[in-house]
Amino acid sequence: MRKILTVMVFLSLLYLTACSGKVANNDQSGASSKELVVVDYGGAMSEAMQKSKYEPFEKENDVKITIVSPTDVGKLKAMVDGGNVEWDAVVADSDIALRLEQEGLLEDLDFDIIDKSGFMPELVTTSSIGNELYFTNIAYNTDVFDEDNHPKTWKEFWDTEKFPGGRTLHKSPMGTLEIALLADGVSPDELYPLDVERAFKSLDKIKSEVKVWWDAGAQPAQSLATKEVVLAAAWNGRVSAAKAGGAQVANEFNEALAMADSWIIPKGAPNKDLAQKFISFVSQPEQQAEYSKLIDYAPPNEKALDLLPDEIKENIGRSSKDAENQITVDIEYWAKNFEEINEKFDNWLLSN
Template sequence: MLKKIALTFMGMALAVSLTACGGSNQASNPQSDQGSNEVKPAAQTAGVSKELVVMDWGGAISEAHKKAIFEPFEKANHVKITLVSPTDYGKFKAMVQSGNVGVDVVNVDSDFVIRGAAQNLLEKLDYSVINKDGILKDLVNDYGIGAELFSTAIAYNTDKFPAGSHPKNWTEFWDVKKFPGPRSLWKYPTGTLEAALLADGVKPEELYPLDVDRAFASLDKIKKDVKVWWNAGAQPPQLLANGEVVLAEAWNGRISTAKKEGAPEEVEFNQALIMGDSWVIPKGTPNKDLAMKFIAFAVAPEQQAAFSSNIDYAPVNQKALDLLPDKVKENLGQSADKAKNQIVVNIKWWVENFDTINERFEQWLLK
C-alpha cells in the first residue's frame, strides 16, 4: 500500500528498502553510472589490524559515504576500509555461490534485499548489534536495512520556466501545450510508469497495483515529445543545462548538484517518487561480525545526518532529521511542505512484476 511521506516519515509505508527496482541493471541506481572507476580506498588509520571490503555504487555517493561513514568508522575501530565499485549483482551472486566471498558489505537497490534473500545470497542481520530504532520500519528486513533515500522528480530549466512557472505535477509535465518544449524520461519502467499514471489522473494512494495498460496508453500521449530517453543519472542535468530539453524526470541529488555548480535548473518535489538503497552482507563473508558493526555505525543518526549533509539524499533514520538544519532538509525535499506530497515506490510489487513489464517497455520503446 502506498502512502504519502511526511517530514518525520511517520506512517510511511515503504514496500522495500529502496531504488529503482529490477536491480540486475546497475544503471538503476542514482550513482551507478559514475561507478566505472573503482573508488580509492579510504586512508589507512595508524594501528590498523583489520580490513573491511565494501562494495558501493561509486561516484558522488561513495564520496559522501567515505566522508560521513567510512573514514569515521576506520578511526573509531582501527579498521581499513577498501572500496570496490560499482555494485555488481552478477559478481555478487558468483562470489557467494563459489564460496569465495571477498566482499563484506554491499550497498544495493532495496529490491535486491528481497530477491537476494530468496536466492540464499545474504546473511541474516543481527539486530542485537544493529539498532533499528528510528529506521523506517519497512526498510528494516531480516536480510537488509535502509542506507539512504532519493527522489525521482520533475526537473526543469529555470531559464525556460522562471519564477515558479514550471509544471507542478506529472499531469502538467505531460501537458505539452501549456508547457511546450522537449522532454526527457528515464529509460526504465520503475518510476516512469508511476509518473505516467499520475499524469493520467490516478490518485497516489490508488497507484498499486499499477494499471499497466493505462500507463502505456499515457506514455503513448507524450512519446513524440520525449527527445531523450536517458539511462544514466548524469544525463538529465546535462540535457537541462544545455537546453536540449526543458523538462526531465531526474534524480533529485543530480539536479541539486548541477544547480550548486551554476546550472539553470531546479527540482519540483511534488509527486516525486521515493526510492532508495540498502546495506546487506553477502552470505559466507569471514568478517560477518565486523560487517554487522559497520552497518550499525552506518545507520546511526549521526552518520546518517553527516551523509545527508554531504549529498542531497535523505536519511533513512528519522532521528537524523532532527540533527539537520532547515536549509539542508529543504534541499533534501524533507521540509514539511515538500515531504508530504512525495510518493513511495512499491518495490515489492515491482519485484513480482518487473521482468514482464520491462520486456514490454523495451518493445514499446522500439515502436
C-alpha cells in the first residue's frame, strides 16, 4: 500500500511539475511585459504615427503601445485631479499644452534624455515639445483659379472683386484674427499683441462672403471640392489629402500661419519614465522625417528637413521659398488670452 501511495505521490509531483513548466512557457511566449498608453487625435495622423513612430519604438524597446483617440483635454484634467491617470503620453495642441503646464497638470520633460536641439524654440517648454507642424494657409479650387492666378496673400484673399466667390474660415479666433490683421495691412512682426477690435473690423469686410465657418479640419477641402466655396483658410494636410484623392484643390503657402501640436505627460502618469523615453525617440530627426514622408505635415525638429527630398519639403510647406514669409502663431499669447477672445469671437459671429 505504501508503495502504491508513493507511486501516486510521485506521479502527482510529475504532473504538477509539467503544469508549472507550461505556465512558465506561457509567460515567455514573446508578449511584452511593458505597456505604454499613447493618446493622439486619430485618423490619418494616427495611422502615420503608428508606422513612423509607434511601431519602431515597440520593436526597439519590447513595448506594447495602446492607442487612445481622440485627445480629450477634459478627461485628462479629470484623471489628474482625481489621482487616477491612465494615460502616459499625449498629443495636444501646443497652446493647450502650455495652459495645462501652467495649471500644474503635467510632468516636466527630462531634457537630459530628450534632445531638443534643432527644435523651433517656440515649441519647447518645460512640459512639452513639438510633435508636428501644420499650416493654416490659403487654399483654392483649381477649376476656378490656376497656379498663376489665385490669391497669394491674405489681402488678396479679402479682395472679393478681383477674386470673386464664396470663402470659408475657421470657426476659431486663433489664426482667424491673425489673417484678418494681415489682410488689413499689419506687418507680421507687429501682429502681437493682437489688435482684436481691428481684427473684427477687418472680418466685417468679408463676413458676407464667408459661406462656411468650419470647425472640422476636413470641411474646407470638401467645400472647395464641391465648389460650395472657391477659397479657404485651411489646414494644409487636409487639402493635400483631398488633392491626392482627386479633388481639384491646391495650397498656397505664402503668409501661411505655422501652428503645432505637442507631446505631454499627464501628472501622475503610471509609466512616466517610459513615456520620457518614448518622447525622446519620437523627437529624433529620423522618426520625424519618416512621419512627413507619410502625411503632409512638417517636422518641428528642423534637423529632419535635411533628411527629406525637395518634393516633400514643397508638399509640407517647408521649402526655403515658402518659409520666407510664414508666420508662427504665438502660443504663449493664446494660452493667456484664448478664453476671453473666444467669447468675443462667438459674440461677433452672432452679430449681424
